[in-house]
Amino acid sequence: MIISWSDREGRGVIQRAEGPDVEFSFTAVHQASGSYLGLTVGLRVTFVLVNTDSGVQAQDVVVGWA
Numbered sequence: 001m002i003i004s005w006s007d008r009e010g011r012g013v014i015q016r017a018e019g020p021d022v023e024f025s026f027t028a029v030h031q032a033s034g035s036y037l038g039l040t041v042g043l044r045v046t047f048v049l050v051n052t053d054s055g056v057q058a059q060d061v062v063v064g065w066a
Contacts, residue, residue, distance in 0.1 A: 002043045014045060014058050022049065024058035039063070 003021065005012035010026035024047065029039065047058035 002039060002041055002045060005039045005041055007039075012039065014047060014061070020056075022047075022056055022058045023054075024061050028057070028059045029061045029063075 001015050003013050003015045011023065012025075013021050013023055015021050028047070043063055045058075045064070046062045048060045049056055050059045
């Protein structure tokens with residue numbers, strides 16, 4: 001679930017069911033509209049974890065249960 005999101009920064013935080021929360025950016029979001037606008041706190045998402053130079057982050061973020 002998204003627990004933090006900033007339209008201005010294009011970044012947010014996802015709360016995981018297990019493990020620490022992870023950050024994600026608008027470039028990780030897949031939406032039919034092609035836009036990340038409309039993301040809000042409380043939306044349920046699915047995602048893939050990836051290791052980056054900045055640590056573990058969410059990629060392939062999809063709104064709703066895929």
